[in-house]
Amino acid sequence: MMITEISAVNFRQNLGEMLNQVQYRHDSIVINKDGKPVAALVDAELFARIRRMQERFDALNNRISEAYAGVPAEEGLAEIDAAVTAVRKQR
Template sequence: MITEVSAVSFRQNLGEMLNQVQYRNDSIVIKKDGKPVAALVDAELFARIRRMQERFDALSSRIGEAYASVPVEDGLAEIEAAVAAERKRG
């Protein structure tokens, strides 16, 4: 479950919120002036997110290296063609 709270409420109920995340595996979105500014998630989920980020960064790097010699205009044209083909298909 995801709970949204104000920063003031979070500060006032920190212990309860930590228990909610630790024991119920809930997540807390902390808002300031009505806008999300942070999230509190259990440590296991955070570790998975970090691993996914590392894999994404490695993949992005490999793609960047593979296309390093391709002129930007050619790459953008290829992307636009793929997007147009997919839109036409769907």
Template sequence: MIAEVSAVQFRQKLGEMLNQVQYRNDSIVISKDGKPVAALVDAELFTRIRRMRDRFDALSSRIAQAYAGVPEEQGLAEIDSLVAAERAR
């Protein structure tokens, strides 16, 4: 479950929310002035998110290197075409 709380509520109920995350695998979005500013997730999910981000960054870097010197519009059109072809398979 994903709950949303204000920063004030979060400060007041930190212990309870840590238990929710640790034992129920809930996630909590913390808002300030009505806008989400942070999230509290269990450590396992956080580790998975970091690994995914690292893999995404590595892939983005490889794509940027492969398309260095190619005009942006041409590169994006080629990538879109390849993605569409792969999804059609």
């Protein structure tokens, strides 16, 4: 799989070719506007996997938020800092 960067103007001019690249070669296209990435074209299967991953991440994030709902922010941040420090010491 290859990732190609292309300007929005070139993308519009070569849309058919870009769709073929994504559909048949499973490449991804990053579309730049004014030199900055603004969108990406990926095959539908990859997009479906990304959406499933996002849904799982959101569900996990919600569970964590609910678990810490009654914890003051400073206490939660201190716990995170302690966990990061412990992991760094293990390395």
